[in-house]
Amino acid sequence: MARNPIQFQPGLSLPAFLAQYGTEAQCQAALFQHRWPKGVVCPDCGNTTGSLLARGVYQCHHCHHQTSLTAGTLFHATHLPLTTWFLAIYLLTQRKNGLSALQLSR
Numbered sequence: 512m513a514r515n516p517i518q519f520q521p522g523l524s525l526p527a528f529l530a531q532y533g534t535e536a537q538c539q540a541a542l543f544q545h546r547w548p549k550g551v552v553c554p555d556c557g558n559t560t561g562s563l564l565a566r567g568v569y570q571c572h573h574c575h576h577q578t579s580l581t582a583g584t585l586f587h588a589t590h591l592p593l594t595t596w597f598l599a600i601y602l603l604t605q606r607k608n609g610l611s612a613l614q615l616s617r
């Protein structure tokens with residue numbers, strides 16, 4: 512029987528995770544890189560030029576649409592810091608048998 516490469520992929524230790532995603536700035540940089548690898552793209556018109564306003568809001572130079580890093584993502588309108596979400600995702604993905612919502616909330 513062939514070895515399943517997904518099942519045997521190397522995990523990420525908690526210290527390594529915290530070194531990569533331990534601060535809000537690191538989580539924002541990671542989310543930015545995944546969402547906009549070639550720079551900010553306006554979700555309305557697709558324009559790639561814009562300005563970063565206060566409050567972390569990007570405004571399109573073409574249509575003036577404003578968007579944020581988390582708008583339209585899994586983290587849309589969250590009141591929790593990204594570090595909390597990233598830790599929850601880490602805990603959910605590193606366990607073979609998953610994690611209950613009650614365990615996660617603890």
Ligand SMILES: [Zn+2]
Nearest residue numbers: 553556571574
């Ligand atoms: Zn636009």
